[in-house]
Every structure is written in C-alpha cells, then in structure tokens.
Amino acid sequence: MGVHRRQNGYTVNFCVDSHNSLGNYVVDADGNRMLDTFCQISSLPLGYNHPDLLAVARDPNNASVLAARPALAMYPNMDYPEKLENLIQAIAPRGLKHMTTMMCGTCSNENAIKQAFIRYRSRERGGNPTEEDLSSSMLNEGPGSPSYSVLSFDGAFHGRTFACLSLSHSKAIHKVDIPAMNWPFAPFPRFKYPLKEFEKENRADEDRCLAKVREIIAEKKSTGSPVAAVIIEPIQAEGGDYHASPYFFRNLQQICKETESAFIVDEVQTCCGATGYFWAHEAWDLPEPPDFVTFSKKLISGGYFFKEEYGPKLGARIFNTWMGDPPKVLMMEAVLDVIRREGLLDLTRTSGAHLMAGLEDIQAKYPQHVRNARGPGTFCAIDVVDSGVLAKVASNVRDKGVLLGTCGTNSLRFRPALIFQPHHADILLDTLESTLQEL
Amino acid sequence: MGVHRRQNGYTVNFCVDSHNSLGNYVVDADGNRMLDTFCQISSLPLGYNHPDLLAVARDPNNASVLAARPALAMYPNMDYPEKLENLIQAIAPRGLKHMTTMMCGTCSNENAIKQAFIRYRSRERGGNPTEEDLSSSMLNEGPGSPSYSVLSFDGAFHGRTFACLSLSHSKAIHKVDIPAMNWPFAPFPRFKYPLKEFEKENRADEDRCLAKVREIIAEKKSTGSPVAAVIIEPIQAEGGDYHASPYFFRNLQQICKETESAFIVDEVQTCCGATGYFWAHEAWDLPEPPDFVTFSKKLISGGYFFKEEYGPKLGARIFNTWMGDPPKVLMMEAVLDVIRREGLLDLTRTSGAHLMAGLEDIQAKYPQHVRNARGPGTFCAIDVVDSGVLAKVASNVRDKGVLLGTCGTNSLRFRPALIFQPHHADILLDTLESTLQEL
Known part of the structure; x- marks a missing residue:
C-alpha cells in the first residue's frame, strides 16, 4: 500500500475507517469491526467519534482556530490565557501551578529537561548566564554547554528524538545506529508476582535500584557530569508494563531532593485517568509535587507542568514556533468535561x-x-509465558475481533479508552481465554 | 497576563483576535488592525481566515478525523495512503518520491538525521545491525551508538530539541546552559552588498566556506566521528537572513557526494513558495535532488522527503505515536489548491x-x-545599520499598523503570506520609510 511504499510503513497494522468507527469499536478498511483495547497506542480518551468531540470539530466558531495556527509564545489568541488558566485549575497535579503546552510527548520531555538544566546551571552559577557562558555555548563548548546528564531507567521509554532516545532503554531497534548522549541509566524494579507472596523480595529489589540511583548520581557528580534531572515513568509501558511501588517513587523523589536533581515524572502514557487516578503519581502520596509532570496522548495536547522555581527567568529560552496547537486544547477541554460529567x-x-x-x-x-x-485501573497487562507466541496470541485475538497491544518482549497490554465498560472487559476476557484454549 | 504568569511567556508580543483577523491583516485583542508581514513566524500560507481553509475546518466530513487522532504508522485512516500519494505527486521536489509526515519542523529534522545515520552505518557495516550493535546500543555505547556527527553552519537554526539545538548557531540565549552534542559547524558565507559590486569577494568567501567544510569533514573522519550528514538552510533566516549562491549549494552537494555525507536541505521556513519557487532549492539547478528536504510552517504539516536509498530497511526505526496529524494534511491540500488556482x-x-x-x-x-x-520572492530582509535601534524600528512600524519580524542582530525580515500583493508592499514600504524619517 501507499504508506508502505512511500514512507517507512512496515509497522502498519491495518487501515481504519474513521467514519464508521464508534466508541470502543474500530472498523477497518474491509469493514471488520473490532473491540479496540489499544486505542491508537493508548491515545484515545473517549474512543472513536464521541459526540462531544465531533461537536467541537463541527462548531463553526472554532474554524478560525483551525484555519490559522498561531505562534503561541508570540501571538496567542486572546482567549488563550484564560484557557490555560482554566486547564490549570481543572487538571494541575496538586501543588503545581505552571504549565506549558507542546506538540507531543517527546517535545514535552525535551523541554522539561531543558528547563531542568537551565535551573541547575543557574543555581550553580548564582544567576543569569555570563558573557563566557553565552559565547562558549555558541561553540557547543563548556561552560556554556555544560556536560550535565539526565538519569533514566533500564526499560524506560521517553520518546525518539536524539535526547529522548538516549533516555530510552526499551528496545534496541529504536536505538541502534543513532549516536547517543552519554547519559546513565539505573535498574528499574522487576517485580515478582503475585505481589503478596513476594513482598520482601520486591522491596529488596526496589532498595537495590534506589541504591544504584544514589551510586550513579554520586559517580556522575565526581566525574564532572552531574545528574541535573531524573526522569521516570509511573509504569514502564513500552518497555513491558513494569511497576514499582509508592515506596520506590517517594524514595526516588527524596534522593532527587537531596542531590538537587529535578524529579521529572513522564506521564505521557499514564495521564488522564487510565490508572484510575487522573495522574498516576497521585497514588504515591508524595510529600510534595514532582518538579515536572509531562503529558500527551489521551490529553490530546502535549505539555508539562512544573514548579515555579523551574521557570526560566529570561524570555526565548523555552520557545518554538508553535508551542502546542490550540485545536488540541479545545478537544482537551471537551474530554475533561465528559470525564467529569460521566x-x-x-x-x-x-x-x-x-x-x-x-x-x-x-x-x-x-x-x-x-x-x-x-x-491499576484499566492500565493492565499480562505476560505470555512463551515470548515466541506473543505475536501469534495478539494476532489470533485480533482475528476474533479484539484489538490489543503488546509491549516489552512478552506482554499483552490493554489501553482502552476511558469509556471502556465491564461488559467490554468480558468480551476481551472471553476472547483471550478462547485463544489460549486453542494454543 | 495568564500566558506570562503561567508559562514562560516573556516573548508574547500581543494577543490576537482570530475571528476578526482577515487575509493579510491581523487584529489584536484591543481591536488594532495591522498589516501582518510576519504571519505567525512565517507560518501562515494564506493569511487569516481564508475561505478555503475555513471550509475544510467546517466540513462535517472532516469531523471524525479531527476527533480521533490516529497513530499513523500503525493504524492510518483508509484514505491516508492515497492522500500521501497525491501530496507526493503535487509537491515532491524533482526526483524525490518518498515522504513522511511529522508533527513539526524540528522533529522532521531529528528524524531525517536519524535516517541519515542509519544509512551511513548500514553502508559502513554492509547490512542490518549485528547482535553486538543491538546490545551495545542499549547501553548508549559503540558500536551500536556510533560517534558520528552532523555538520551545520555558523548562524544556522534547525530547531530547539537537544540535537537540533546542537546544530543551531544563531543565538546564544537559545543554547546556553543546555548540554550539546559535540558536532562541528562551518562558516556560512557573509555576502557583501550590492551583489554586483562584490561578485569577486563573495565568490571568494563562498570558496573559503567550502574549503572549511572539506577540512572539517576530513578532520572528523580522521578522529573517528565521521560526518554522516550536512544540514543547511537555503537562506539562514533566524540567524539573520544570510544568503549564498547556487554555486555554493551545488559545490556543497558535490562535497557531500564525495564524502558520502547525506545532504539535508532544511526548508522549514523556505518551503511553500515564499521565495518565488515552491522549494527554494529549485533555484540552485542541482544535478540531482538533495538526499533529504525537510518542511513545516507554511505547509502546515511537518515532514520530509528523502531518496529511496535512505529509507530504513526494517520497521519501527522511524516511528512515533502520531507521525504527523491528518487534519494538517487536509489543510495542506487546500493550501496547495489555492496556490495553484490563484x-x-x-x-x-x-x-x-x-x-x-x-x-x-x-x-x-x-x-x-x-x-x-x-x-528572492517576498522572502526579503533589510539590515538596520545601528543594531541598537532595531527593536525600536520594529516597534515604531508596528505602532503605525504594520507587523514585521526581526532576525539575527540587526535585520528586519519580511515573511508575508502568499496572498501578499504589490499594494500591501506599498503600505509596508511607506510605513518603513516614514519610520526611518523620524529616527
């Protein structure tokens, strides 16, 4: 097909009939109707053709916003400040009051990290850049281009631009042949199940990972590449749906505080309710908010929240032509209304x-x-014992009318929309069971 | 205002009344009507509220596409292959037949560079990644994470994610405090005007820059960081509207060919007609197409064209959740229709x-x-002799009802929409002249 021939389309699964897809059900180009529990890689909050989103798309008052995309950091539309304010009131993680929209999850991570570097360096220097900082940065050299690092985790996925790819450690085919920043990564807990049976072992594994985080931060500091930020997903999704406990995240935040590293929680996949909390990190009962919370996917617009002290003190430091996309914010507002109302x-x-x-x-x-x-919530997964049959299980389930995702080397992941009901779960479960019976 | 208080809004110029802006005229929140020759940082092809774009936005048949954003590399809509095909037929630079859409200019550059690295390494290795490549890439180490580099130019601007920022050398405030890839940059010609008077000097300057390119490529090869790609703007816009001649670009392409570096032309700002050519590089009379041509801004969707041999041979190498945004492609189709028709x-x-x-x-x-x-075309600039009054000139012109942009340290840049007519130029010229009179 054209997509395959013209671009790198090897990953195309099937083509969608977007007009006839509805709610939890996607319809393909041949008219097959499937219960969609993957929802465009976890990015449909309300499934297909939700009437409230169609109403936004059809509202003639929105046409101007769709027809002339503004450069938001220079000439935002007059209603944009109020929209930002309302969004912050509606969804800001507890304790955070600053937010910027972006185009996607990846550029949200890129820019959150940039703000973390700016803050780290400003504190170290005690103020704004010096002439030497400015002139050396133009040469990609220190002190203006500092050799700071960001710590991520084995199994992490934070995006696929160069910097985000250096922070991702989920699949080699994403990374191979692409130069990387020399940034470190620590182990992420690998829980044994059932959790109740392995409480002691799992806690020990978390402590092992936390100790390694401390060790790496100390080592990087002593070798002149201090860790200015730690970035982590609440659940490692692309890497294989790996979990850690609130204990782990609370301790990680504490380490960040002690070492003056920014604590960046990448909620690109976990944001907007799928874990049963609006933000997955609400489940951790943190003593204070993360320094950054990044989002995208189900929230439709990308962006991130940040603590006031991480806001750059000069203009033009966090900037690009578009800085987001107002029609996505219109859709986001409608999504939030529906979530609340229903x-x-x-x-x-x-x-x-x-x-x-x-x-x-x-x-x-x-x-x-x-x-x-x-x-937690519908953000569920199950491992297939024989990783060699993972693709076959997914494909057989699909042939029976249920679309699901895979992740890591041997996991089935479920990422339905927020309108997924218990009877949809029954259909998924029956289909999975009958597929396993036939293995 | 909210934008300022809640995000990094120091650069906000004014708020726009998008409903009442029309054609070449932007209206601000206070009702002031200005001739807009900057057009949202050069990114409005048809000005404000063009009837054809409003029609796309209001077409109820497009509502489904607006309401459920697909993951284009896995589940594109059934009409998407044909749309891609039609776009390629309509606008592909001569000799190029492969294209992928992306979210913005920056991620287009990021991904074009990734494809260039993949191709360089595949050729060097003679095929697909080995086990050692795959496993070492997961550690951010060689050989899987090669220490290749990309050559850019002094004064260049290619975006503000980490890798693109390492390639940008226009303004220190963009770069300072952000770690950089250790990638080299060469001088870009600095023409003396009028061109007819300085033909010999300008040619000598171009030769100096070309010699430096050769020197850097040889040096980086000998030190183990070969230049896998050279990226260049047809006109250095953000850096100060610096030009070079077709001779320069033809020779640069030739050097890339000899050294097996990909020749990437960043047409994010020059694409879609403003130079009087649809692609600025058409003016160079190249013997063969560039290896990559990236685009965004006036074309509404980001993306890039590339030579077939630069297409990755395996899936999931160039991939992200969205890979572009179909509503932008709908708008792009309408823009191309209007350009042709009118x-x-x-x-x-x-x-x-x-x-x-x-x-x-x-x-x-x-x-x-x-x-x-x-x-060339309306892609014009003029320098203010005393850079200290640049901002004052721009601001006084604006007070007289004409919005224009600045770039570099002392240039006024004009980036009107493609519907800019000679009588609009007269208004701009009269206003500029009266402002200079009063200096």
Whole structure:
C-alpha cells in the first residue's frame, strides 16, 4: 500500500475507517469491526467519534482556530490565557501551578529537561548566564554547554528524538545506529508476582535500584557530569508494563531532593485517568509535587507542568514556533468535561477491577500460557509465558475481533479508552481465554 | 497576563483576535488592525481566515478525523495512503518520491538525521545491525551508538530539541546552559552588498566556506566521528537572513557526494513558495535532488522527503505515536489548491520584485539607517545599520499598523503570506520609510 511504499510503513497494522468507527469499536478498511483495547497506542480518551468531540470539530466558531495556527509564545489568541488558566485549575497535579503546552510527548520531555538544566546551571552559577557562558555555548563548548546528564531507567521509554532516545532503554531497534548522549541509566524494579507472596523480595529489589540511583548520581557528580534531572515513568509501558511501588517513587523523589536533581515524572502514557487516578503519581502520596509532570496522548495536547522555581527567568529560552496547537486544547477541554460529567474515573476503576479479576482467573486456569496479570485501573497487562507466541496470541485475538497491544518482549497490554465498560472487559476476557484454549 | 504568569511567556508580543483577523491583516485583542508581514513566524500560507481553509475546518466530513487522532504508522485512516500519494505527486521536489509526515519542523529534522545515520552505518557495516550493535546500543555505547556527527553552519537554526539545538548557531540565549552534542559547524558565507559590486569577494568567501567544510569533514573522519550528514538552510533566516549562491549549494552537494555525507536541505521556513519557487532549492539547478528536504510552517504539516536509498530497511526505526496529524494534511491540500488556482507563486514573484525595488529605493535614500536589502520572492530582509535601534524600528512600524519580524542582530525580515500583493508592499514600504524619517 501507499504508506508502505512511500514512507517507512512496515509497522502498519491495518487501515481504519474513521467514519464508521464508534466508541470502543474500530472498523477497518474491509469493514471488520473490532473491540479496540489499544486505542491508537493508548491515545484515545473517549474512543472513536464521541459526540462531544465531533461537536467541537463541527462548531463553526472554532474554524478560525483551525484555519490559522498561531505562534503561541508570540501571538496567542486572546482567549488563550484564560484557557490555560482554566486547564490549570481543572487538571494541575496538586501543588503545581505552571504549565506549558507542546506538540507531543517527546517535545514535552525535551523541554522539561531543558528547563531542568537551565535551573541547575543557574543555581550553580548564582544567576543569569555570563558573557563566557553565552559565547562558549555558541561553540557547543563548556561552560556554556555544560556536560550535565539526565538519569533514566533500564526499560524506560521517553520518546525518539536524539535526547529522548538516549533516555530510552526499551528496545534496541529504536536505538541502534543513532549516536547517543552519554547519559546513565539505573535498574528499574522487576517485580515478582503475585505481589503478596513476594513482598520482601520486591522491596529488596526496589532498595537495590534506589541504591544504584544514589551510586550513579554520586559517580556522575565526581566525574564532572552531574545528574541535573531524573526522569521516570509511573509504569514502564513500552518497555513491558513494569511497576514499582509508592515506596520506590517517594524514595526516588527524596534522593532527587537531596542531590538537587529535578524529579521529572513522564506521564505521557499514564495521564488522564487510565490508572484510575487522573495522574498516576497521585497514588504515591508524595510529600510534595514532582518538579515536572509531562503529558500527551489521551490529553490530546502535549505539555508539562512544573514548579515555579523551574521557570526560566529570561524570555526565548523555552520557545518554538508553535508551542502546542490550540485545536488540541479545545478537544482537551471537551474530554475533561465528559470525564467529569460521566464519572469516567469511577468507571475506569470499576472496569479495571473487573478486568483484573478476569485476568487473574485466566492465569489461574492457564498458568502454562500466561502469568503476572497486573495493573491499576484499566492500565493492565499480562505476560505470555512463551515470548515466541506473543505475536501469534495478539494476532489470533485480533482475528476474533479484539484489538490489543503488546509491549516489552512478552506482554499483552490493554489501553482502552476511558469509556471502556465491564461488559467490554468480558468480551476481551472471553476472547483471550478462547485463544489460549486453542494454543 | 495568564500566558506570562503561567508559562514562560516573556516573548508574547500581543494577543490576537482570530475571528476578526482577515487575509493579510491581523487584529489584536484591543481591536488594532495591522498589516501582518510576519504571519505567525512565517507560518501562515494564506493569511487569516481564508475561505478555503475555513471550509475544510467546517466540513462535517472532516469531523471524525479531527476527533480521533490516529497513530499513523500503525493504524492510518483508509484514505491516508492515497492522500500521501497525491501530496507526493503535487509537491515532491524533482526526483524525490518518498515522504513522511511529522508533527513539526524540528522533529522532521531529528528524524531525517536519524535516517541519515542509519544509512551511513548500514553502508559502513554492509547490512542490518549485528547482535553486538543491538546490545551495545542499549547501553548508549559503540558500536551500536556510533560517534558520528552532523555538520551545520555558523548562524544556522534547525530547531530547539537537544540535537537540533546542537546544530543551531544563531543565538546564544537559545543554547546556553543546555548540554550539546559535540558536532562541528562551518562558516556560512557573509555576502557583501550590492551583489554586483562584490561578485569577486563573495565568490571568494563562498570558496573559503567550502574549503572549511572539506577540512572539517576530513578532520572528523580522521578522529573517528565521521560526518554522516550536512544540514543547511537555503537562506539562514533566524540567524539573520544570510544568503549564498547556487554555486555554493551545488559545490556543497558535490562535497557531500564525495564524502558520502547525506545532504539535508532544511526548508522549514523556505518551503511553500515564499521565495518565488515552491522549494527554494529549485533555484540552485542541482544535478540531482538533495538526499533529504525537510518542511513545516507554511505547509502546515511537518515532514520530509528523502531518496529511496535512505529509507530504513526494517520497521519501527522511524516511528512515533502520531507521525504527523491528518487534519494538517487536509489543510495542506487546500493550501496547495489555492496556490495553484490563484497563481500565488507568480503573485509572490511580482509582489516580491515590487517589495525589493522599494527596499532598494529606501536604502538609497536612508543609507545612514538601512542597507543590504535582499531576498528572492517576498522572502526579503533589510539590515538596520545601528543594531541598537532595531527593536525600536520594529516597534515604531508596528505602532503605525504594520507587523514585521526581526532576525539575527540587526535585520528586519519580511515573511508575508502568499496572498501578499504589490499594494500591501506599498503600505509596508511607506510605513518603513516614514519610520526611518523620524529616527
């Protein structure tokens, strides 16, 4: 097909009939209707053709905003300051009051990291850049271009631009042949399941990872590449749906505080309710907010929240032509209205509990095929024991009318929309079970 | 205002009333109407509220596409292959047949560079990655993460993500405090004007720059960081509207060919007609197409064209969640229709010639204030002799009802829409002249 022939389209799964797709169901170009539990790589908050989003798209008052994209950091539309203010009121993580929109999750991460570097260097220097800083930066040399680093985790995924790719350690095919920043990574806990049985082992594994974080930060400081920021996903999704406990994240934040590294929580995939919390990090009961929380996907616009002290003190430091896209903010507003009005966080908790109970049943019945069912809300996964049949399981489930995603080397991941109901979970569970029966 | 308080809004110039802005005229929140010759940092092809773009925005058939953004590399809409095909037929630079859409100019550059690295390494290795390549890349180490470099130019601007920022050398405030890739840059010609008077000096300057390019490429090769790609703007815009001749670009392409470096032409600002050519590089009469041509801004969608041999041979190497945004492609189609139907390339040549003649008149009358009028099409600039009054000139012109941009340290740049007519040029010229009179 054209996509394959004209661009790098090897990954195309099928083409979608967007007019006839509806709610939790996607329709392909041949008219096949599938329950979609992957939802465009976890990025549809309300499924297909939700009437409220169609209404935004059809509202003639929005046409001007769609027809002339503004350079938001220079000439925003007159209603944009109020829109930002309302969004912050509506969704800001507790304790955060500053936010900027961006084009996507990757550029949100890139810019959050830039702000972290600016703050780290400003504090170290005690103020704004000197003439020497400015002139050496133009040569890509120190002190203007400092050799700071960012710490990420084994199994992480933070995007695929050069810097974000240097922070990602999920799949080699993403990284190979691309030069990398010499930035370090620490191990991320690898829980054993069921959690109740392995409490002690899992805690020990978390402590091992935290100790390694301390060790790397100390080492990088002593070798002249201090860790200006630590970036982490609440759940490592692309890497294989790996979890850690609130204990781990609270301690990680504490280490960041002690070492003056920014604590950046990458909620690009976990934002907007799928874990049963609007922000996944709400479950951690942190003593203070993260320094940065980045978002995209289900929130439709990319962007990030940040602590006031991380706001650059000069203009033009965080800047690009578009700085986001107002039509996405219009859609985001409608999404938030629907979530509130229809109680979709509650629904996600209910549907998620139902899904998890069913996955636990299935793994009890087919321990030779699946294990490690896990996940808060509907943000669930289960491992296929024989990684060699992962693709086959996904493909057979799809042939039976249910679309799901995979991640890591051997996990099925479920990323339905927030309108996913218990009876949709039943369809998914029945289909998965019958597929495993036939293996 | 909110934008200032809540995000890094120091650069906000004024807020726009998008409903009441029309054609070449922007209206601000206070009702002031200005001739807009900057057009949202050069990114409005048809000005404000063009009826054809409003029609796209209002077409109920497009609502589904607006309401559920697809993951284009996995589940594109069924009409997307044909749309890509049509776009390629309509606008592909001569000799190029492969294209991918992206979210913005910056991520277009990031991904074009990634493809260049993949190709360079694949050729060097003779095929797909080995096990050692794959495993070492996961550690950010060689051979999987090679220490290749990209050559850019002094004064260049290619974006502000980490890698693109390492390639940008226009303004220190963009770069300072941000770690950089250790990538080299060469001098870009600095023409003396009028061109006819300085033919010999300018040619010598171009030869000096070309010699330096050869020298750097040889040096980086010998020190183990071969230059896998050279990236260049047809006109250095953000850096100060610096020009070079077709001779320079033809020779640069030849050097790239000899040294097996990819020749990447960054047409993010020059694409879509403003120079009087659809692609600025058409003016160079190259013996073969560039290896990559990146675009964004006036084309509404980001993306890039590339030679077939630069297409990765495996899937998932060039990939992200969205890979562009179909509503932008709908708008792009409408823009291309209007350009063709209304002969806007011809108009841009006519209006540009008129504008240039006027600028030359003005600099002849006010040599103490302005000089170096330059530019193909309406992609024009003029230098303010005393850089200390640059901002004042721009601000006084704006107070008289004309919005223009600045660039480099002392240039006024004109980036009107393609619907800019000779009588608009007259308004701009009269306003500029009266402002200079009063200096």
